Amino acid sequence: xxxxxxxxxxxxxxxxxxxxxxxxxxxxxxxxxxxxxxxxxxxxxxxxxxxxxxxxxxxxxxxxxxxxxxxxxxxxxxxxxxxxxxxxxxxxxxxxxxxxxxxxxxxxxxxxxxxxxxxxxxxxxxxxxxxxxxxxxxxxxxxxxxxxxxxxxxxxxxxxxxxxxxxxxxxxxxxxxxxxxxxxxxxxxxxxxxxxxxxxxxxxxxxxxxxxxxxxxxxxxxxxxxxxxxxxxxxxxxxxxxxxxxxxxxxxxxxxxxxxxxxxxxxxxxxxxxxxxxxxxxxxxxxxxxxxxxxxxxxxxxxxxxxxxxxxxxxxxxxxxxxxxxxxxxxxxxxxxxxxxxxxxxxxxxxxxxxxxxxxxxxxxxxxxxxxxxxxxxxxxxxxxxxxxxxxxxxxxxxxxxxxxxxxxxxxxxxxxxxxxxxxxxxxxxxxxxxxxxxxxxxxxxxxxxxxxxxxxx
Amino acid sequence: xxxxxxxxxxxxxxxxxxxxxxxxxxxxxxxxxxxxxxxxxxxxxxxxxxxxxxxxxxxxxxxxxxxxxxxxxxxxxxxxxxxxxxxxxxxxxxxxxxxxxxxxxxxxxxxxxxxxxxxxxxxxxxxxxxxxxxxxxxxxxxxxxxxxxxxxxxxxxxxxxxxxxxxxxxxxxxxxxxxxxxxxxxxxxxxxxxxxxxxxxxxxxxxxxxxxxxxxxxxxxxxxxxxxxxxxxxxxxxxxxxxxxxxxxxxxxxxxxxxxxxxxxxxxxxxxxxxxxxxxxxxxxxxxxxxxxxxxxxxxxxxxxxxxxxxxxxxxxxxxxxxxxxxxxxxxxxxxxxxxxxxxxxxxxxxxxxxxxxxxxxxxxxxxxxxxxxxxxxxxxxxxxxxxxxxxxxxxxxxxxxxxxxxxxxxxxxxxxxxxxxxxxxxxxxxxxxxxxxxxxxxxxxxxxxxxxxxxxx
Numbered sequence: 001x002x003x004x005x006x007x008x009x010x011x012x013x014x015x016x017x018x019x020x021x022x023x024x025x026x027x028x029x030x031x032x033x034x035x036x037x038x039x040x041x042x043x044x045x046x047x048x049x050x051x052x053x054x055x056x057x058x059x060x061x062x063x064x065x066x067x068x069x070x071x072x073x074x075x076x077x078x079x080x081x082x083x084x085x086x087x088x089x090x091x092x093x094x095x096x097x098x099x100x101x102x103x104x105x106x107x108x109x110x111x112x113x114x115x116x117x118x119x120x121x122x123x124x125x126x127x128x129x130x131x132x133x134x135x136x137x138x139x140x141x142x143x144x145x146x147x148x149x150x151x152x153x154x155x156x157x158x159x160x161x162x163x164x165x166x167x168x169x170x171x172x173x174x175x176x177x178x179x180x181x182x183x184x185x186x187x188x189x190x191x192x193x194x195x196x197x198x199x200x201x202x203x204x205x206x207x208x209x210x211x212x213x214x215x216x217x218x219x220x221x222x223x224x225x226x227x228x229x230x231x232x233x234x235x236x237x238x239x240x241x242x243x244x245x246x247x248x249x250x251x252x253x254x255x256x257x258x259x260x261x262x263x264x265x266x267x268x269x270x271x272x273x274x275x276x277x278x279x280x281x282x283x284x285x286x287x288x289x290x291x292x293x294x295x296x297x298x299x300x301x302x303x304x305x306x307x308x309x310x311x312x313x314x315x316x317x318x319x320x321x322x323x324x325x326x327x328x329x330x331x332x333x334x335x336x337x338x339x340x341x342x343x344x345x346x347x348x349x350x351x352x353x354x355x356x357x358x359x360x361x362x363x364x365x366x367x368x369x370x371x372x373x374x375x376x377x378x379x380x381x382x383x384x385x386x387x388x389x390x391x392x393x394x395x396x397x398x399x400x401x402x403x404x405x406x407x408x409x410x411x412x413x414x415x416x417x418x419x420x421x422x423x424x425x426x427x428x429x430x431x432x433x434x435x436x437x438x439x440x441x442x443x444x445x446x447x448x449x450x451x452x453x454x455x456x457x458x
Numbered sequence: 459x460x461x462x463x464x465x466x467x468x469x470x471x472x473x474x475x476x477x478x479x480x481x482x483x484x485x486x487x488x489x490x491x492x493x494x495x496x497x498x499x500x501x502x503x504x505x506x507x508x509x510x511x512x513x514x515x516x517x518x519x520x521x522x523x524x525x526x527x528x529x530x531x532x533x534x535x536x537x538x539x540x541x542x543x544x545x546x547x548x549x550x551x552x553x554x555x556x557x558x559x560x561x562x563x564x565x566x567x568x569x570x571x572x573x574x575x576x577x578x579x580x581x582x583x584x585x586x587x588x589x590x591x592x593x594x595x596x597x598x599x600x601x602x603x604x605x606x607x608x609x610x611x612x613x614x615x616x617x618x619x620x621x622x623x624x625x626x627x628x629x630x631x632x633x634x635x636x637x638x639x640x641x642x643x644x645x646x647x648x649x650x651x652x653x654x655x656x657x658x659x660x661x662x663x664x665x666x667x668x669x670x671x672x673x674x675x676x677x678x679x680x681x682x683x684x685x686x687x688x689x690x691x692x693x694x695x696x697x698x699x700x701x702x703x704x705x706x707x708x709x710x711x712x713x714x715x716x717x718x719x720x721x722x723x724x725x726x727x728x729x730x731x732x733x734x735x736x737x738x739x740x741x742x743x744x745x746x747x748x749x750x751x752x753x754x755x756x757x758x759x760x761x762x763x764x765x766x767x768x769x770x771x772x773x774x775x776x777x778x779x780x781x782x783x784x785x786x787x788x789x790x791x792x793x794x795x796x797x798x799x800x801x802x803x804x805x806x807x808x809x810x811x812x813x814x815x816x817x818x819x820x821x822x823x824x825x826x827x828x829x830x831x832x833x834x835x836x837x838x839x840x841x842x843x844x845x846x847x848x849x850x851x852x853x854x855x856x857x858x859x860x861x862x863x864x865x866x867x868x869x870x871x872x873x874x875x876x877x878x879x880x881x882x883x884x885x886x887x888x889x890x891x892x893x894x895x896x897x898x899x900x901x902x903x904x905x906x907x908x909x910x911x912x913x914x915x916x
Contacts, residue, residue, distance in 0.1 A: 017810075020813055024837050116857055204869040205870060246891065246892035248892075249892040249893075249894050250893070252894075253895055351478065375482060379479075379482050381477075381478060381481070384887075384888065386887070387888070389893045390895045394886070395895075400909035411883055412662070412683050412871040415884060415886075416885070425869055426873060428875075429843055431844075431845045434701070434703060434847075435707075435846075435847045436711035438848075440856070
C-alpha cells in the first residue's frame with residue numbers, strides 16, 4: 001500500500017498499471033500476500049492501536065463538545081474487546097474463500113481446433129470511499145487482493161491516524177510479496193475525491209461504504225458505475241390468508257431486530273381482511289417493543305377499535321411522505337390494501353405500491369398461498385423478495401457468501417448482497433490455430449460452425 | 459407497440475409499469491406474442507414494404523443531391539432480396555432460444571425450511587436508440603419480449619415511414635396477446651431523446667445501436683448504464699516465435715475480411731525479431747489486398763529493405779495518433795516491439811501498449827508458446843483476447859449465442875458480444891416459514907446456519 005497525495009490522474013494511472021500485473025498473479029501469490037498482511041497486522045497491533053487511540057481521543061473531545069456522534073465514536077475504536085482479532089480473522093476468512101478469478105463458465109468448440117472460453121477475471125481498479133470505521137481499510141485491501149483488483153481507498157478524516165498506521169504496515173507487508181505496491185493506495189486529501197470520481201477512463205467501479213448521504217453524493221457526482229445502495233426502504237405485505245404466528249414472527253423481527261439497518265422493515269401493507277384476525281396482534285407485539293405506528297385512516301380505525309387499552313401515542317396518523325421514508329428507528333408506516341372480489345388484484349395493488357415506493361432492496365409477503373407468493377416474487381422489482389421470512393436475512397454472511405462487499409440496489413451487474421463475485425467480470429478467450437472468419441459462410445466451400453458445448457473443466 | 463409523442467416521463471412510467479407485468483408472464487405467453495408478431499409482419503409485408511419504399515425514395519433524392527450516404531441508403535431498403543424474410547426468421551430464431559428468465563444459478567439451504575435462490579429475471583426498461591436500419595425495430599421488439607423487458611425505441615428519421623408502419627402492425631399483433639401494449643413503445647420526436655436519457659429512475663439500460671458518434675453521445679449524456687462500445691480498436695501482437703502461416707492467415711483475415719467492422723484489426727505490434735522472418739510476407743499479403751501500412755521508423759526500414767519492389771505509396775510513416783485511430787478501412791498502423799534479452803518482458807511491453815491504446819474490444823497474440831499466450835490473455839484487459847485466431851470471430855453469432863444484442867466494452871455487467879443473457883439480471887428469493895434473523899447467534903440458545911448447497915433443479 002502506498003500513501004499518496006499525488007494527483008488523481010497519477011493515482012488512478014498507477015492503480016491501473018498495478019491492476020494489470022495483479023490480474024496475471026496466481027491464486028497462491030495472492031493468498032501469500034494475504035498471509036503477509038495478516039502477520040504484519042498481528043505483529044504491529046500495539047503500533048496500530050496507539051494510532052487508533054489518538055483518533056479516539058480527538059473524537060472523544062469533539063463528542064464532549066457535541067461535535068461528534070457517539071455511535072460513530074464507538075465504531076472508530078479498534079481496542080474494543082475482540083475487535084482487532086475479528087479484523088485479523090477477516091483476512092484469513094477471505095484467504096480461505098475460493099478463487100473468484102479464472103472460473104470458466106462457458107466452453108464452446110466453435111470449430112475443430114477453435115475453442116472459446118468465458119472466464120471470470122478482475123474488474124480492474126476499484127475506488128472505495130468510506131467513513132469512520134478503520135477496519136474497513138483492512139477488509140477492502142484483503143478483498144481487492146483476493147479478487148485481483150487494485151484499490152484506491154479514501155477514508156473519513158476521523159480515522160486518519162489509524163489509516164496512516166495501517167497503510168504503512170500493509171505497504172511494508174506487500175512490498176515483500178508479488179503484489180505490486182500501487183495495488184492498494186490510500187488517499188489522504190479530501191479534495192482528491194471529486195477528481196478521482198472524474199477518472200472514468202481509469203477507475204472501473206466505485207464502492208461507497210457509509211451513510212446514505214455519502215452514497216447519494218457519490219452516485220450524483222460520477223460517471224463511473226457505483227456499487228451500493230443509498231436507501232433501504234423495505235416493505236412487508238400482509239395478505240388476507242397469512243398465518244398469524246408467521247406474520248407475528250416475521251414482522252416483529254424485520255422491524256425490531258436492528259432498526260438502524262438498511263434491511264429493516266419500514267412499511268407494512270395490510271390487507272383489509274386482516275383487520276380483525278391478524279393486525280391487532282401484530283400491532284400489539286410491535287408496540288410492546290416500542291414501535292410507533294403511522295397508520296392510514298382505515299388501519300388506524302381498526303386498531304383503535306381492537307386495542308382500546310393501548311397507549312394512543314404509539315398509534316399515529318400517517319402522512320404521504322411516511323411511505324417514502326426510511327425511518328431507521330422504531331417507527332413503522334402502515335397502509336391498507338382494500339379488499340376486492342379478486343385476491344389476485346389485491347396482491348397486484350400491493351406489488352404496485354412496493355414498486356413505486358420501495359428502494360428495490362428487500363420486500364416480503366406474508367401468505368399461506370404459494371401462488372400469491374410466486375406472483376409477488378416475480379412482480380416485485382427488488383434485489384430480495386421473500387416469502388414468510390424476515391427482511392433481516394438480506395445480508396451476505398446470512399446468505400452464506402462468506403463475505404460481503406456491500407448491498408446493491410442496481411439493476412445491472414450485481415444486485416443484493418454482493419460477495420467477491422461482484423468484484424469480477426469475465427473475458428472471452430479464443431484459442432485457434434490460424435483460424436480465419438472469412439472461411440465460414442453458407443454455400444459451396446464454406447466451413448460450418450460446430451458450436452458444441454464442452455465440459456467446463458477439461 | 460404504441461406510437462407515442464407523450465412526455466418522456468409518461469413514456470418511461472408506462473414502460474416501467476408494463477415491465478412489471480411482463481416480468482410475471484410465462485415463457486409460453488412471451489413466445490406466443492413472438493408468434494403473433496411474426497405472423498402479423500408476414501401478413502402485412504406489402505403494407506410495410508410500401509412504407510419502406512417511401513423512405514427509400516426520399517433518401518434516394520437526398521442521396522442524389524449529395525445529402526445522404528449511399529451505404530446508409532442500402533441499409534434502409536427492406537425490399538432487397540431475402541431481407542424481409544431474414545427479419546421474419548430472426549423472430550423465430552429468438553423464439554426458439556432458451557428462456558433467459560427464471561434460471562436458478564444458486565440454491566442454498568440457509569437453515570431447515572429456509573431456502574435461498576438466485577434467479578435470473580428481466581432488467582426492466584430498455585431504451586434502444588438506433589439509426590437507419592428498419593429491421594432493428596423488429597429485432598429489438600423480439601429480444602425485449604423474449605427476455606421480459608419493456609423497450610422504448612427511437613429510430614433514425616430516415617426510416618420514419620417504415621417504423622410507423624411496423625410499429626402499427628406490431629401494436630395490433632401484441633394487443634391480442636398477454637404482453638401489455640406499453641411493453642414496446644416507439645418514440646418519434648427527436649427532442650425526446652435528451653429527456654429520455656434523463657429518466658434514470660425509470661429506465662434501467664440504454665442500448666445505442668449505430669455509429670460511434672451516436673454511442674459516444676449517449677454515453678456522455680446519461681447516468682443510465684449504457685450497453686455498447688464507441689470504438690473498436692483491435693490490435694494484434696506478432697511475437698518472435700510466431701508461425702509464419704498462422705500469422706499470415708490471422709492478420710490478413712483480421713484486417714481485410716470486413717475492414718469497416720468494429721472487430722477488424724487496426725494496429726499490428728511486431729516483435730523486432732520478426733523483421734526478416736515474418737513481417738515481409740505479412741506486409742506483402744496485406745498490400746496485395748490494398749492495405750496501406752503506417753509504419754514506425756524501424757518497421758519501415760525493415761520493410762523497405764525486404765520489399766524494394768513494393769509500391770512505396772502503401773508503406774507510409776506513422777504518426778503517434780495512428781496508434782489511437784480506428785481506421786475502419788484498408789489502413790493498418792504498425793509498431794515495433796524492440797527485442798530485449800527477456801521475451802517475457804517483450805510480451806509485457808506489447809500488453810502495456812494494448813492496455814493503453816486499444817479500446818478493450820478484442821486483441822490477439824500470434825505465438826507458438828502457450829506460456830506467452832496465457833500471459834497475454836491474462837494481462838490484456840479486453841473483452842476478447844485471442845490466441846492465433848482472427849479478431850473477426852468476436853461476434854455473438856460466431857460465438858454461438860444465437861443472437862447478439864450488441865458488443866460491450868464495459869467492465870461490469872456484460873462484456874464482449876452480448877446475448878439475451880445481457881438483458882437479464884437476478885434477484886434473490888428467500889422462502890421461509892416464519893424465520894427470524896434474531897434467532898441466529900453464537901452462544902447458548904442461538905440457532906446455527908446450515909448454508910448447504912442444494913441442487914439447482916429440484
